[in-house]
Amino acid sequence: MGAQGQHLTVNGTEITLSVDGDTPLLSVLRDRMDLKGSRIGCTEGYCGACTVLVEGKPVQSCNTPVWSVAGKAVTTIEAADRHPVLGEVQKVFVALQAAQCGYCTNGIMMTLAGLLSQSPRPDRAHILAHLDERHLCRCGVHARVLKAIDQLLAHSEGGLA
Amino acid sequence: MSECPANLKANPLLSRWFRLDERPLMGVRSGKVELGQGATTALAMIAATELGLELDQIDILAADTAHGPDEGYTAGSFSVEHGGSAMRWAAAQLRELAAQAAATVLGTTADQLVVEAGQFRRLGHNEGVTYWQLRDRINLGVSVLDLPAPVLRGGTIDDGHTRRPDLVGKLSGAGFIQDMTWPDLLHGRVLRPDHPQDRLLSCDDAAAKALAGVVAVVRDGHFAGVVAQSDEIALAAIALLRRSAQWQRQAELPLDDGLNGWMDQASPLSTCFLDEAQPDKDLPIRHAARYSRPFIAHASIGPACAVAQWHDGQLQVWSHSQGIYPLRRQLARTFGLEAEHVQVTHAHGAGCYGHNGADDVALDAALLARAVKAPVMCLWTRADELSWSPFGAAMRMELSAGLDESGQIVAWNHAVWSPTHLARPGFGDGVNLLAAGDLAQPHARPPLADAPRPQGGGDRNAVPLYDVGARKITHHLLPQGPLRSSALRALGAHGNVFAIESFMDELAALAGRDPLEFRLAHLSEPRGRAVVEAVAKAAQWNQDDPGGEGHGRGLGFARYKNLGAYCAVVVEVEVAETVRLVKVTAAVDAGEVIHRDGLMNQIEGGIIQAASWTLKEAAGWTQDGFKTRSWADYPILTFSEIPAIEIELVAPEGAASLGGGECAAGPVAAAIGNAIAHALGVRVRDMPLTPERITQAIHA
Ligand code: FES
Ligand code: FES
Numbered sequence: 001m002g003a004q005g006q007h008l009t010v011n012g013t014e015i016t017l018s019v020d021g022d023t024p025l026l027s028v029l030r031d032r033m034d035l036k037g038s039r040i041g042c043t044e045g046y047c048g049a050c051t052v053l054v055e056g057k058p059v060q061s062c063n064t065p066v067w068s069v070a071g072k073a074v075t076t077i078e079a080a081d082r083h084p085v086l087g088e089v090q091k092v093f094v095a096l097q098a099a100q101c102g103y104c105t106n107g108i109m110m111t112l113a114g115l116l117s118q119s120p121r122p123d124r125a126h127i128l129a130h131l132d133e134r135h136l137c138r139c140g141v142h143a144r145v146l147k148a149i150d151q152l153l154a155h156s157e158g159g160l161a
Numbered sequence: 162m163s164e165c166p167a168n169l170k171a172n173p174l175l176s177r178w179f180r181l182d183e184r185p186l187m188g189v190r191s192g193k194v195e196l197g198q199g200a201t202t203a204l205a206m207i208a209a210t211e212l213g214l215e216l217d218q219i220d221i222l223a224a225d226t227a228h229g230p231d232e233g234y235t236a237g238s239f240s241v242e243h244g245g246s247a248m249r250w251a252a253a254q255l256r257e258l259a260a261q262a263a264a265t266v267l268g269t270t271a272d273q274l275v276v277e278a279g280q281f282r283r284l285g286h287n288e289g290v291t292y293w294q295l296r297d298r299i300n301l302g303v304s305v306l307d308l309p310a311p312v313l314r315g316g317t318i319d320d321g322h323t324r325r326p327d328l329v330g331k332l333s334g335a336g337f338i339q340d341m342t343w344p345d346l347l348h349g350r351v352l353r354p355d356h357p358q359d360r361l362l363s364c365d366d367a368a369a370k371a372l373a374g375v376v377a378v379v380r381d382g383h384f385a386g387v388v389a390q391s392d393e394i395a396l397a398a399i400a401l402l403r404r405s406a407q408w409q410r411q412a413e414l415p416l417d418d419g420l421n422g423w424m425d426q427a428s429p430l431s432t433c434f435l436d437e438a439q440p441d442k443d444l445p446i447r448h449a450a451r452y453s454r455p456f457i458a459h460a461s462i463g464p465a466c467a468v469a470q471w472h473d474g475q476l477q478v479w480s481h482s483q484g485i486y487p488l489r490r491q492l493a494r495t496f497g498l499e500a501e502h503v504q505v506t507h508a509h510g511a512g513c514y515g516h517n518g519a520d521d522v523a524l525d526a527a528l529l530a531r532a533v534k535a536p537v538m539c540l541w542t543r544a545d546e547l548s549w550s551p552f553g554a555a556m557r558m559e560l561s562a563g564l565d566e567s568g569q570i571v572a573w574n575h576a577v578w579s580p581t582h583l584a585r586p587g588f589g590d591g592v593n594l595l596a597a598g599d600l601a602q603p604h605a606r607p608p609l610a611d612a613p614r615p616q617g618g619g620d621r622n623a624v625p626l627y628d629v630g631a632r633k634i635t636h637h638l639l640p641q642g643p644l645r646s647s648a649l650r651a652l653g654a655h656g657n658v659f660a661i662e663s664f665m666d667e668l669a670a671l672a673g674r675d676p677l678e679f680r681l682a683h684l685s686e687p688r689g690r691a692v693v694e695a696v697a698k699a700a701q702w703n704q705d706d707p708g709g710e711g712h713g714r715g716l717g718f719a720r721y722k723n724l725g726a727y728c729a730v731v732v733e734v735e736v737a738e739t740v741r742l743v744k745v746t747a748a749v750d751a752g753e754v755i756h757r758d759g760l761m762n763q764i765e766g767g768i769i770q771a772a773s774w775t776l777k778e779a780a781g782w783t784q785d786g787f788k789t790r791s792w793a794d795y796p797i798l799t800f801s802e803i804p805a806i807e808i809e810l811v812a813p814e815g816a817a818s819l820g821g822g823e824c825a826a827g828p829v830a831a832a833i834g835n836a837i838a839h840a841l842g843v844r845v846r847d848m849p850l851t852p853e854r855i856t857q858a859i860h861a
Contacts, residue, residue, distance in 0.1 A: 102332055
């Protein structure tokens with residue numbers, strides 16, 4: 001597939017980019033749109049550092065070709081101030097200092113924002129299974145992430161977003 | 162502290178440490194760098210305390226060889242101990258200089274002044290003068306060696322909820338070296354073989370050059386890389402080079418039996434550095450055992466990255482290295498430049514746990530940038546990261562001991578075999594940057610060496626802190642093994658403490674004694690006793706708990722390097738098809754605490770990482786080369802495997818700060834091994850303690 005116009009909506013803004021449709025969404029976000037909050041980790045679908053929301057669902061952007069998100073709504077960490085659940089997740093992570101280097105953290109926050117926005121809201125076990133499958137952290141911040149999840153689940157009992 | 166700290170003595174100009182801006186911020190520059198461990202926050206807190214500033218009045222500046230102090234490496238849990246004491250003294254000195262200037266302005270004497278939120282005022286007065294108003298009256302060009310010793314305020318102001326300033330940005334957008342961007346930034350990638358003994362002979366440069374967007378194909382001896390308009394193009398060009406690459410194998414690898422069998426063939430450099438007269442009587446109990454750990458990967462979540470640019474024969478590099486000054490000297494040596502003609506500026510990378518690929522990629526970037534007239538960002542791939550980044554060294558430990566009639570240890574013998582744990586760039590005469598050996602004019606690696614005692618490398622923590630009678634401790638330093646090794650968090654302490662503390666449990670069992678009681682009976686060091694007693698209490702250690710039926714608990718203890726923080730750990734496990742960590746309780750004495758939440762975060766992370774190493778991790782090889790090339794080949798601990806963690810900080814009044822980031826590694830490993838033995842009645846002495854090995858031990 002050669003370079004052609006790709007229409008995307010990223011954090012509420014519609015744009016058209018002249019880029020090969022097979023280009024990973026992660027590269028488009030980072031290199032074409034200067035949205036660096038989605039991290040370049042393994043680029044092989046294992047670590048989750050690149051996770052964004054597509055139509056509200058967590059997706060690893062490193063192995064998502066940009067053509068596949070044409071016309072869909074993409075949300076990145078940069079939209080935390082406009083996305084109530086993501087904003088809440090970010091607030092809790094900062095409050096708990098649930099990061100060391102923070103390289104894995106934005107991806108994890110995106111996944112949590114996606115899962116916690118679903119209805120019915122998934123339970124803790126489901127969330128952990130999802131994290132096990134798609135996210136890695138090398139600094140060992142897992143215990144704080146679990147604390148953040150518990151706090152977010154408790155909040156949302158009381159009606160998060 | 163009554164004497165100027167060594168790191169400040171070596172960098173005595175205050176202008177190296179502080180920058181007084183026009184805007185009301187105090188620029189603070191340490192030689193210790195942020196590795197994701199929160200060091201710069203702790204240092205900023207120390208500076209704020211001594212200067213009389215709020216934390217948000219501090220602007221943490223990047224460590225930089227052109228402007229900042231040379232504090233060597235940020236390693237060994239010394240950021241606070243060494244970097245912090247230098248920062249404290251320097252900040253106090255600046256406060257006193259400013260107070261004198263303020264006194265002149267306010268028509269009083271310095272001893273009549275207080276400083277709060279950066280403003281000096283007389284007691285009982287509201288008006289005053291700030292650091293920024295005093296800008297022209299403070300001479301930062303002064304050397305602290307020409308000034309009388311300042312009065313140190315000491316401590317830090319921490320309500321327990323101090324948040325790291327760097328995380329705010331990282332958790333909402335850019336913040337890492339990989340995120341740096343310029344309009345003319347080009348992208349570089351390098352070609353590395355799949356086998357540690359392969360060297361590039363040839364590849365089809367023309368095919369790669371023909372690719373649209375490729376700016377340069379760089380070849381120098383066995384080194385090959387490309388520079389392109391985008392990272393995708395660079396990767397595509399590397400794929401083309403790889404397709405045509407011819408490799409020369411310099412040697413075959415020994416068989417990987419998972420148990421370090423290759424060590425039998427290696428000839429070590431042996432040093433018996435402690436050899437006390439053995440008791441010449443028959444001892445009723447004698448016991449010996451052998452333990453091992455494999456090579457372990459750094460496995461940073463972010464790939465190694467550097468940006469380099471050449472101007473008029475001078476080199477500028479941005480790097481997440483742990484040692485910007487040593488890196489500068491090594492780059493200068495590689496390119497035959499004066500050190501002054503190389504500038505290295507630190508930029509944050511993903512979590513760093515020792516000597517990873519950060520320095521190597523800096524040379525890669527510099528080699529690539531030399532071929533073009535623009536800055537080049539070079540990234541490593543995940544495969545490079547899991548194969549070409551140095552590994553934590555494999556280890557073999559053989560222990561033997563004798564107990565007398567009363568069940569006390571009276572003779573102790575520890576021998577450890579391991580390739581180096583310290584091959585950092587700048588140690589020894591030579592160049593320890595990966596590509597330097599591949600160039601047409603290659604640079605030799607420094608001669609074989611390990612971290613010197615008392616800290617030690619392979620022999621780190623090989624001397625037990627217990628009273629064990631006659632000790633004989635031998636370090637067998639092996640030449641480079643099948644994989645390249647260097648510093649990984651805790652160095653040899655992980656293996657040695659695993660062995661010592663496993664062995665203590667074995668001896669206790671032979672003497673029919675409780676592991677806790679047995680340790681305390683051999684431990685007179687008061688701070689060591691205090692953490693062991695604290696953890697036993699916190700974990701409600703029950704001497705009568707028989708364990709078994711898959712449920713067990715184990716203890717592990719060490720003082721990191723026998724010089725640093727004390728840590729005792731109790732681990733509770735449930736063993737069925739897999740080992741489930743139920744709970745980890747730790748007691749840590751890291752002396753005076755600078756940033757409580759930061760220290761807790763480091764200890765938690767240290768516990769989890771050590772648990773991951775101990776239960777799951779091993780880097781291996783086959784005849785075809787590296788076995789670990791993606792995360793699929795190198796599993797680490799996942800979210801649902803995380804135990805409950807409880808940490809208690811204990812420290813005697815007035816004790817100096819000791820770094821806490823590495824102290825848990827050995828004790829956690831040992832406590833897990835001991836808990837599994839308690840649960841099953843059989844012991845696994847070879848890490849990782851996988852279900853297969855446990856099953857084997859049961860059927861043995
Ligand atoms: S970078 Fe996308 S999963 Fe690792
Ligand atoms: S916080 Fe560093 S990798 Fe997760």
